[in-house]
Amino acid sequence: MVHGEIWTLKELFTYPNEYIYWSVQIVMYPFMTGLVAGAFVLSSLYHVFGIKELKEIARFALVFSFALLFAAPMPIMLHLQYPFRGINVMMTPHFTSAIAAFGIVFFTYGAIVASELWFLYRKHFVVKALALRELQDKNMIQWLEYLLYCTLTLGVYDVSEEALHRDEKAIKVLAGVGIPVACFLHGYAGFIFGSVKANALWMTPLMPVIFIMSAIVSGIALCMLTYIVVMEYRKFMIKRARKPWQMSLEEVKGAEMHVVKMTSKYLVLFLVLAITLELLDLIFRGYTAVKSWDVLRTVIYERDFYDIFIMQYGIGNLIPLILFLVPGLTVKRSILGVLLVLFGVFMMRWNVVIGGQAFSLTFAGFMHYTLPIIPHDWETFKEGLGGALSIFAMPFVLFYLISYVFPVFGDAKQEH
Amino acid sequence: MITRRKFLKYSLIGAAGMAVPTGLTVVHGGTPEEAKKKGLRWVFLVDTHKCVGCGLCVKACKQENEIPYDANVSRTWVERYVVTKDGKVHADSPKAARDGFTSPDIDEGHGHKRVIKPEDISKAFFVPKLCNQCENPPCVQVCPVGATYQAKDGVVLVDRTWCIGCGYCIMACPYGVRFFHPVYHTAEKCTFCYHRLGAGMKPACVDACPFGARRIGNLLDPNDPVTRIIEDERVSVLKEEYGTKPQVYYIGLSKEVK
Numbered sequence: 001m002v003h004g005e006i007w008t009l010k011e012l013f014t015y016p017n018e019y020i021y022w023s024v025q026i027v028m029y030p031f032m033t034g035l036v037a038g039a040f041v042l043s044s045l046y047h048v049f050g051i052k053e054l055k056e057i058a059r060f061a062l063v064f065s066f067a068l069l070f071a072a073p074m075p076i077m078l079h080l081q082y083p084f085r086g087i088n089v090m091m092t093p094h095f096t097s098a099i100a101a102f103g104i105v106f107f108t109y110g111a112i113v114a115s116e117l118w119f120l121y122r123k124h125f126v127v128k129a130l131a132l133r134e135l136q137d138k139n140m141i142q143w144l145e146y147l148l149y150c151t152l153t154l155g156v157y158d159v160s161e162e163a164l165h166r167d168e169k170a171i172k173v174l175a176g177v178g179i180p181v182a183c184f185l186h187g188y189a190g191f192i193f194g195s196v197k198a199n200a201l202w203m204t205p206l207m208p209v210i211f212i213m214s215a216i217v218s219g220i221a222l223c224m225l226t227y228i229v230v231m232e233y234r235k236f237m238i239k240r241a242r243k244p245w246q247m248s249l250e251e252v253k254g255a256e257m258h259v260v261k262m263t264s265k266y267l268v269l270f271l272v273l274a275i276t277l278e279l280l281d282l283i284f285r286g287y288t289a290v291k292s293w294d295v296l297r298t299v300i301y302e303r304d305f306y307d308i309f310i311m312q313y314g315i316g317n318l319i320p321l322i323l324f325l326v327p328g329l330t331v332k333r334s335i336l337g338v339l340l341v342l343f344g345v346f347m348m349r350w351n352v353v354i355g356g357q358a359f360s361l362t363f364a365g366f367m368h369y370t371l372p373i374i375p376h377d378w379e380t381f382k383e384g385l386g387g388a389l390s391i392f393a394m395p396f397v398l399f400y401l402i403s404y405v406f407p408v409f410g411d412a413k414q415e416h
Numbered sequence: 417m418i419t420r421r422k423f424l425k426y427s428l429i430g431a432a433g434m435a436v437p438t439g440l441t442v443v444h445g446g447t448p449e450e451a452k453k454k455g456l457r458w459v460f461l462v463d464t465h466k467c468v469g470c471g472l473c474v475k476a477c478k479q480e481n482e483i484p485y486d487a488n489v490s491r492t493w494v495e496r497y498v499v500t501k502d503g504k505v506h507a508d509s510p511k512a513a514r515d516g517f518t519s520p521d522i523d524e525g526h527g528h529k530r531v532i533k534p535e536d537i538s539k540a541f542f543v544p545k546l547c548n549q550c551e552n553p554p555c556v557q558v559c560p561v562g563a564t565y566q567a568k569d570g571v572v573l574v575d576r577t578w579c580i581g582c583g584y585c586i587m588a589c590p591y592g593v594r595f596f597h598p599v600y601h602t603a604e605k606c607t608f609c610y611h612r613l614g615a616g617m618k619p620a621c622v623d624a625c626p627f628g629a630r631r632i633g634n635l636l637d638p639n640d641p642v643t644r645i646i647e648d649e650r651v652s653v654l655k656e657e658y659g660t661k662p663q664v665y666y667i668g669l670s671k672e673v674k
Contacts, residue, residue: 002489003596010525013674015545015592016493016512021583081581081601088561088580099560099584197554197658198590291657361592362674364507365525 003081006380007370014365020357023383024371027353028075028391030189030211031218031346035395036072037186038219039065040113040178045266047116047175053262056255059120060230060408061223066113067399073106075391078382098192105188109181116174118154119167121406125152126159148405186215193352200292200363201299201356206281213274218345220267221338224260226399228335230408231256260334264324271341275317278348295363303366304358308351316344456569457635457663458608461642461651462544464668466629469494469542471516476624478514480609482599489595490514491606492546492621497672498522501538505672506530517542543673544630546621547572547593547606548654548662555585555594555605564603570663571610576602590658608632635663 004019039061045051046058077083093100129149132142187208193199194207231252238249247255282300285293300308323337354369372384381387477492478485493512499505508523521529553572556564563578564585579602586594586603597604609619613632617623622630633642645651651665654673 002487002598003601005488012524013507013509014525016509017489017586017595018592019595021586021596076582079582081583081596082579085561085578085580088563088578092562092578094559094562096557097560097584098558099582102560192584196558196587198588361590362507364505364674 003379007372007383009368009370010360010365011368012360012365013362014360014367015362018360018367020354020367020369022353022357023079023369024385024388025075025079025383025391027346027349028388029072029079030186030193030215030353031349032068032072032075032391032395033186033189034211034215034218034345034349035222036065036068036109036219037182037212038216038221039068039223040109040182040219041216042220042223042263042266044175044179044182047171048179051262053258054266056409057223057227057259057263060227061219062113062117062120063402063406063408064223064226064395064399065219066117066406067402068395069110069113070398071391071394073102074394076102078387078391098188098195101188105181105185109178109185112174112178112181116171116178117406118152119170119174122153122156122167123159123164124407125149126157129153130157152405183212187212193356198361199356200296200359202352204281206277207352210274210277210281213270213277214345214348216270217267217274218342220263220270221341221345224263224267224334225338225342226396227263228256228260228331228338232331234409257329257331260331261329264329264334264337267338267341268321268324271317271321274348275313292363295359299355299358299366303368304351304355307347307355312344312347312351316340316347320344455634455636458549458569458571458613459633459635459642459646460546460549460608460664461631461633461645462664462666463629463631464541464543464666464670466627467494467542467544467625468627469496469513469517470626471513472624472626473544473621473630474512474514476620477606477609480612480620481607483604484598485514487598488512489598489604491593491604492544495543495545495673496522496540497543497670498532498540499538499672500532500536502536506532507672507674539670541668541670543666543669544621545591545593545654546664547608548591548660548664549608551661551663552659554588554590554658554660555603558584558588560584567610571608571613572605573607573610574603574605576600579603590655590660591662 002019004021004023007023008019010018042054043058043061043065046054077086080086089100090103093103095101129146129152132138132146132149135142135146138146190208190211193202193211194204196202235249235252235256238246238252242248285296320337320340323333323340357367357369359366371388372380375381375384375386471494474490474492474494477483478490481491483490488511490512493509495507495509496513496517497505497507506522510517510523519529520534521531524530549571551570553566556566556572559565560582561578561580563575563580564572565575566572576597581596581601581603583596583603586596589605594603594605596602609617609621612619618632619630622632631642633640633646635643635646637643638647645667646665649667651667652669653662653665654669655662
């Protein structure tokens with residue numbers, strides 16, 4: 001069977017070779033890179049612009065961005081017909097292609113996030129390494145930990161006030177440089193679609209900007225969600241047995257609500273920007289009504305109406321906007337809000353990627369995508385629900401592992 | 417300790433070594449402009465008046481180029497257009513017209529057939545399609561690894577050993593000529609039967625067409641009969657608005673053609 005044939009239903013006049021070649025993993029790709037970029041921008045709001053209210057979530061967002069970074073190229077790997085040849089992009093990059101920049105942008109960005117993390121956690125590594133060095137009769141795990149932390153210090157053990165001050169400066173510079181790079185990382189994902197002149201729905205110079213805005217929205221939403229989950233867990237643990245050095249339940253509650261309220265303001269700001277740009281694009285297309293508008297109108301207002309106006313704009317944008325704008329925000333309402341925002345951004349990616357292939361190049365036929373839910377071979381797994389869910393779960397697992405080395409809430413035990 | 421003399425010596429050797437591959441490309445390679453100087457640019461001419469939709473070209477192409485016979489993809493295909501008196505355009509290309517058009521009903525996918533009464537038809541015709549070997553190929557532009565490239569004589573080729581299978585080229589082609597090969601799983605397209613051209617033969621579809629609807633020629637040879645038709649007669653190309661500068665020329669193209 002031809003790749004794509006199994007999940008494509010063709011209607012009316014389509015060219016014989018047309019299928020939905022870019023399936024759910026290509027929906028996941030901009031969704032995941034968007035989360036990376038968004039999480040980084042959120043952390044930079046504190047480091048660069050000194051927005052103090054975001055201090056606690058900033059460190060958290062940076063670590064999460066690092067975890068997401070490893071998950072971001074995975075959808076592409078699952079999508080490629082030859083995943084092991086993916087390295088060819090670095091070996092013979094063909095720079096007229098938007099995808100060719102991936103290696104360079106991705107590694108530049110990765111290096112920035114990694115260095116920023118190093119400066120942020122340098123003191124922690126030194127403290128840990130020195131403590132483990134002094135420990136007598138280390139067991140196997142402690143030896144490994146000792147080796148790990150010694151390596152992570154990169155041989156620098158200077159934690160004087162002056163040195164730490166220099167670290168802060170470095171973090172500020174890295175976070176500042178990181179913002180345009182993060183925007184570029186995601187903007188270029190938008191460019192991959194926006195520059196395809198053969199696709200009437202994708203081709204617009206607004207695409208990279210729309211992608212960046214929705215990326216920041218999704219990144220903030222995911223950070224808020226994970227932050228709330230972690231704080232709820234902390235609250236639960238305090239309720240069970242409060243350690244003397246821990247904050248009281250009320251203190252944690254207060255801190256949590258304060259962060260959530262502040263972050264949600266930025267979420268709403270970027271959400272409004274994203275919706276405005278998307279609507280501008282839609283209105284512009286309708287107003288100019290070029291050759292492709294007939295088929296686009298059928299796709300947008302008829303065939304994909306439910307996905308676009310109910311799922312994306314209604315459930316994914318309008319309801320969370322109301323939830324966040326109505327006074328007296330609570331944690332429960334925030335959770336619902338951010339979940340819907342994440343869903344909305346996912347649907348936006350879906351409607352761009354799948355919606356862009358919902359009509360034929362003939363402008364006289366349609367293609368319908370059915371997501372493979374129960375896989376019956378490797379292809380229907382990796383480009384089906386299972387593959388998409390695995391990709392979505394990946395950053396959480398990575399975050400869980402990485403947070404052992406980069407504790408997101410500071411080591412309270414040690415400070416006391 | 418390295419002396420200054422040694423340092424300079426090794427630097428020179430290193431620089432010379434690095435210059436070798438560059439030199440080789442200068443000797444071996446050649447730009448499309450150089451090919452033009454030598455005078456070879458493959459173009460195709462389709463006379464839609466002569467096409468009867470028999471599908472022999474599609475059959476020949478599939479066999480010649482090892483595209484699995486029953487796979488629902490093809491390097492070339494034939495479209496049928498039926499315009500009814502109410503101005504509606506109906507078009508199809510069942511199985512890429514591999515078996516010709518055996519039924520007068522229009523295939524609308526999902527097993528739907530549209531029955532059109534002969535008295536309602538105002539005009540009907542066939543249009544063979546294949547890769548346009550564009551002068552400005554968007555598929556080559558978007559390939560992230562350079563696995564698809566334009567040969568000196570204008571034909572766009574795919575390196576199956578280097579293609580990563582991302583599908584960006586398939587997305588970028590406005591003519592829908594590309595697909596993933598069902599066996600090799602790399603991007604696949606019409607090459608004007610490049611292997612046959614190299615051996616002094618014509619593409620399989622050209623040889624298979626009993627009515628002479630398909631012809632190949634060298635645009636840079638002013639005496640080539642195909643070139644003379646392109647230069648002297650009224651011809652058109654598909655989807656000119658994309659700026660791809662297609663090199664498959666058509667005689668008798670109608671505005672209904674997609």
